[in-house]
Amino acid sequence: MLKQIKGTLLGGHFSYYITRDQEYFIKICYDKEWVEKEYSNLKKYWNKLNINHLNLAEPIKYSLEKDYLITRFVKGKRLVELLDPNIHRLFGQLLRKFHNKGFTHSHIELTDIIYRDGQFTLVDVPFFNEKSSIHDIATIGICFKTYRLKEPWNWYKWGKCFKGFLSGYKLEDFTDYKKEYKKSFNKRMDYFIRKGGKKNKIKAYIMKFFYKIGLL
Structure with a gap:
């Protein structure tokens, strides 16, 4: 069943x-x-x-x-369900080790990370090792900022979690991150505009507007 x-x-x-x-x-x-x-x-x-x-x-x-x-089946909670900066900081540390070993998820979302009892499991990996480590960081950044908009009542908590993640990962140079963030964001929104249904197209245009005014 x-x-x-x-x-x-x-x-x-x-x-x-x-x-x-x-x-x-x-x-x-x-x-x-x-x-x-x-x-x-x-x-x-x-x-x-x-x-x-x-x-x-x-x-x-x-x-x-x-x-x-x-x-x-991996029992636990998705990282998107856990607004605990310490857990996000721990994941940042582990993702840094993951990247240092030459691995990349290449399509990572906060819904692709399962947490339980100190263990993290990555799921949804059809593009494993196809893109750069900075792409992983950029797509995670997009997730954090998107959920902050979806849950404005948790705006502060999402911000703290993102800071926790970055402190764990220890990203030193944000120049490449900002470039990849912009590239990945626009590519994703353009995909939804081209391929998505009416609702996805509307969401994509709204997201582009939020990006333009600095909320994404």
Whole structure:
């Protein structure tokens, strides 16, 4: 028996399910290439990070015919649900180690990081090692600022968490970060304008406006 998880990404390219016993996570993707790439990345790297407290989801199987990927279900909370600067600082430290070992997530979101009892697990890795480390930092920065706008009642807390993350990561030069942030933000918004439905297009134009006035 399966239980569907609400919420899809990139205009509905994915559907998510967990088994009722919470043993397995099932991701249905309507792009066969992404299914194969993610399974291949997990199979190759899931037990090879060698970073204490940082893991990848364990791959189980995939099917190109039915467009699904199955991983071991990771119990815990997504980082986006945890407004604790200390937890974000710890993740910043681990991400720095991750990057220092030559790894990049390349499509990281705060929803792609699961936390439980001091352990962090990265999920959603079809683009593993395809982009730069500064791209990871920029996309995380976009996430923090986006959620701050979505939850203005938590504006201060989101700001503290982002500062915690940066203090843990110890980013020294913000020049490349700002360039990559602008590039990644515009690319993402342009994608939603071109490919998204009406709601996504409206959201993208609103986000562009917020960026222009300095809130993003």
